[in-house]
Amino acid sequence: MRWAILLVLAACGGSDADADAEPEVNPFPGNWKVIEFDGMPQSGVVVWTFGETTIAIGTDFTGTYTFDTSADPTRLELAIANATPNPNQAIYFFHDGKITIKVQDGAPDRATVFAIEDGYDVLVFDPL
Numbered sequence: 001m002r003w004a005i006l007l008v009l010a011a012c013g014g015s016d017a018d019a020d021a022e023p024e025v026n027p028f029p030g031n032w033k034v035i036e037f038d039g040m041p042q043s044g045v046v047v048w049t050f051g052e053t054t055i056a057i058g059t060d061f062t063g064t065y066t067f068d069t070s071a072d073p074t075r076l077e078l079a080i081a082n083a084t085p086n087p088n089q090a091i092y093f094f095h096d097g098k099i100t101i102k103v104q105d106g107a108p109d110r111a112t113v114f115a116i117e118d119g120y121d122v123l124v125f126d127p128l
Helices: 002-012 016-020
Strands: 030-037 047-050 054-057 061-068 075-080 088-095 098-104 120-127
Touching: 054 075
Parallel strands: none
Antiparallel strands: 030 047, 030 120, 047 054, 054 061, 061 075, 075 088, 088 098, 098 120
16 A cells, blocks of 8 residues: 555655755845946946846836746746847856846847857846
8 A cells, every 4th residue: 555655646746855845046136237248348337136026227127037947048037118028038047156147139039058149148247
């Protein structure tokens, strides 16, 4: 009988570990300044402010975001008022205390690699 229960749990994907799984920690909240744009260093200060689900880009744009760490590459979806495209399907990764985000800038589909290419913008951020 015990084996039958274990087989049913295994087949359904259920386990006590699923109930104890910790929720995903949001790595974005805070202020981030753009230090590189499409491979070129940036000296101006454009700040992206991430809340738990909200985003402000400078003083001109606000909206919301979601992220998916299970995707490869990891995904970011930005819904920014008065921006095109909206939502913007981006990819991102964290490295050396920085974030690299590749956003759509005319491309119809989400990027799949971080190389600089037409139709996308690649931004590198440092925390403030």
